[in-house]
Amino acid sequence: DGGITQSPKYLFRKEGQNVTLSCEQNLNHDAMYWYRQDPGQGLRLIYYSQIVNDFQKGDIAEGYSVSREKKESFPLTVTSAQKNPTAFYLCASKSLASYNEQFFGPGTRLTVL
């Protein structure tokens, strides 16, 4: 089945540790996106990528880093520089062919203790 996978669903880390969230898609989509969602809030864009080895900062990139070494993979690292990392993280992808909607993964809920 085609889709987007994010693992793990729940992640716990100690303060000061870097953590990497995985995002894999087998939809052959060019573009991939990372969003952060805080309780009761909308999604905010962290990073996005149109093609392999290229990515751009979104609205709240500080304290995060990404890589796009393969078309199907777009991991997000939450660094110790991120002041308030506890949140729900959603990965999305889309074809750039037209106005197609973004397809979302199931999300990872990160809790920093």
Add this chain to the structure above:
Amino acid sequence: AQKITQTQPGMFVQEKEAVTLDCTYDTSDQSYGLFWYKQPSSGEMIFLIYQGSYDEQNATEGRYSLNFQKARKSANLVISASQLGDSAMYFCAMREGSELTSYGKLTFGQGTILTVHP
């Protein structure tokens, strides 16, 4: 200024009745797209409906329709014949600019929690 505004934090509707979820947007681009997504308590985002700025007809997808009023910059979602499974958070989102210039980026509103009562 907020790009996408959803003024209803929560809405209640009786099963089988229709409900309208409000969304207003702010952009100076002539080309843009408006999306509605549903987020159940499990957290995944489910695409519901899309309206392009140049589309003359209001978009419809099954029980979902989008009441697009361009001059008022509103894109309200209408759900007809509500079902218990419609209880979820609903987000309005906008792609500013064309697909090419925007890189497909979306800006989301704060969401509206819809509760359907039996």
